[in-house]
Amino acid sequence: MNSSHSSHNGASPNAVDQAARLLADQVPSGEVTLLGHIDPDADALGTALGLGHALHEAGATVRVSFAEPDEVPHSLRGLDAAGLLTRPSDLPQVDQVLVAVDTPSPARLGSLAPRVERTVEAGGSVLVIDHHASNLFYGTHHVVDTEAEASAVVAMRVLDAMGLPLTEPVARGLYAGLVTDTSSFRRARPETHRLAARLIEAGVDPDGLGRTLLDDHPFTWLPMLSRVLAGARLEPAAARGLGVVHAVVDLEAARDVRVEEVESVIDIVRSTTEAEVAVVLKEQQPRGSTRRWSVSLRAKSVINVAAVARSLGGGGHHLAAGCRMEGDPQRCVEALLDALAQAPLLERR
Ligand SMILES: [Mn+2]
Secondary structure, X not given: OOXXXXXXXXXXXXXXXXHHHHHHOOOOOOEEEEEOOOOOOHHHHHHHHHHHHHHHHOOOEEEEEOOOOOOOOHHHHHHOOOOOEOOHHHOOOOOOEEEEEOOOOHHHHHHHOHHHHHHHHOOOEEEEEEOOOOOOOOOOEEEEOOOOOOHHHHHHHHHHHHOOOOOHHHHHHHHHHHHHHOOOOOOOOHHHHHHXXXXXXXXXXXHHHHHHHHOOOOOOHHHHHHHXXXXXXXXXXXXXXXXXXXXXXXXXXXXXXXXXXXXXXHHHHOOOOOOOEEEEEEEEEEEOXXXXXXXXXXXOOOEOHHHHHHHOOOEEOOOEEEEEEEOOHHHHHHHHHHHHHOOOEOOOO
């Protein structure tokens, strides 16, 4: 077995076939519940909806859900072509087959995490479809490929093994995961571009969908950016002299915008030439008098920000990770800079 095979640990043809058989047993008359992680992105929700739609078209009763927040992000609503999205409170007590998508640990399911154990105890199956290196292999079935750019790539292998038709709503969900997790195909291998071509042949509108997902903001976005970017700071000596740029989106700045606008800030800040690492602190609702932050970390190519996030209780990918912090934002930045000063370096590719 060569090294490229061992890195596909959990995504062997055998694992894909077993996952396909598990799902095929639920059509035409079974039930499948698919879950994305909390604060779902287009890969989590799009992949769950794409796979879910294929099972729905094949006759299964399909529900797609996630725990927090209780609203579906506006930019992702168009991915639910058949009304499969289900509130956590409307899910059945026990799932026959639970599929966790893009979710490396049960904790990332938020308040839905207890379902994993409950399903296994009731004799059901838990299929984990993911591409995070931090995956804990917490299910009964796993298709986890840490080399895949998106969970959508992994899910497509299962769909192909099942031989289900690739209709436009299925392709739309998967394409959403692909275009976002590859930074608009800049980090996509040739085979992933070929997968995208299949999805476009199935009817996906890449320009319209890409715009909705990545390039569509209300006017209130501009004053928010103006305020947040005015407070951005460059620390050239930080992260082993490779440079860190950081910005803070507090509740006041975020008052008139959606989560999509707040999430867009990191993509602007990380363009900074002088900084290897970009950090954005996004304020969450306080607990009592304690200020709380969701932190986005991005690196260009050298610093392993997943390790930094893990050291602070979070996780993610080598070049894109996150964590939660509490307290004064300046203190949080100092703690992040301390962690970045000791961050492991990635092998240059
Ligand atoms: Mn993903």
